[in-house]
Amino acid sequence: MATVNENYLKLKAGYLFPEIARRVNAFAAANPKAPIIKLGIGDVTEPLPEACRRAMIQAVEEMGDRNTFKGYGPEQGYGWLREKIAHHDFQARGCDIEPDEIFISDGSKCDTGNILDIFGKNNKIAVTDPVYPVYVDTNVMAGHTGEANDQGEYGGLVYLPISADNHFTAQIPSEAVDLIYLCFPNNPTGATATKEHLAAWVNYARSHNAIIFFDAAYEAFITDASLPHSIYEIEGARDCAIEFRSFSKNAGFTGTRCAFTVVPKTLTAQASDGSKVELWKLWNRRQSTKFNGVSYIVQRGAEAVYSDAGQEQIKALVSFYLENARIIREQLTAAGIQVYGGVNAPYVWVKTPDNLSSWDFFDKLLQTCHVVGTPGSGFGAAGEGYFRISAFNSRANVEEAMKRITGQFTVGNRE
């Protein structure tokens, strides 16, 4: 009889966002008239930039003409897109990244999971707590962990707690780890990292021959000019870091699908015979075998992000969501609720009022305000007592949601 990958049986409950959707759907079925506003999953709401739409329409027309029709593209992505990315996102910031070190893909979520294909089974892996759950769950699926304890922490992982006390930036571990997941601007806390903080990680990684997985999916939301957008702004990062980027949040591509992963050619890890192996070669091999590339049409849409019009339009999109974040922060603060993040990030990290647990606050908010957020405990044990509110929604929905929440939870006005 066929057998299953037992590692999947170690996973706690459902993936966070489907679990939220399940609860919301149950509530909506029982209360069909409730006007629910969703500020849970970080999914964009505003239309695709015009420059991207036009480029994709033109690409569709090319596909309809025998002379310009395209079949399979390069698994790594088209050269013209990789060049624009290398130039605009890296070289223009002083980062030494070449086009062929950029691999176009259909998402950072997929890539942060898939990257584990090229790493061994016995690496010591560090994640922050709270953390984007994909980093943990994909390691569980790959058999890199033991069972979960009552707090949902998996054996074998090194959890680095982040909280207001350490400005939501983890302390460099005293023990040696091999793989480290960092995400800045951070999901879920909205925190950012200074160059000094990243430099400390790069030093750590180089001295321990460790690899940093740097998730920069939200870099476009950085407004503070002193903050790094890429880990390659830090000297030495080419020797110890893989970076994940996405068009989902800056250009609204969550439904269109395009992202990229940077694997510098200087990056190596050890084989069991002690030799050093280039990770670029392994990732290239992995992608050529398991992936057929992102569609030509979508890559043309992504390329248009780098046109003058595209740059202006994505700036407007990002500013729109950041203004939502400002409204959320200011209104909740005025109501006496403690908030973090939401300045250089589209997420506001909220201390739950009245000492409610994360899921109790979720249920109360859903039932009394018909507003959906994400329970902090869903991102890890240290997220208990917190709640994430996403700024990805229309202005009208954000304003209405804040009116309802502050009406219900303002100090002195609570049930």
Ligand code: MLT
């Ligand atoms: C989130 O809500 O954390 C995001 O939707 C995650 C993602 O982009 O996969």
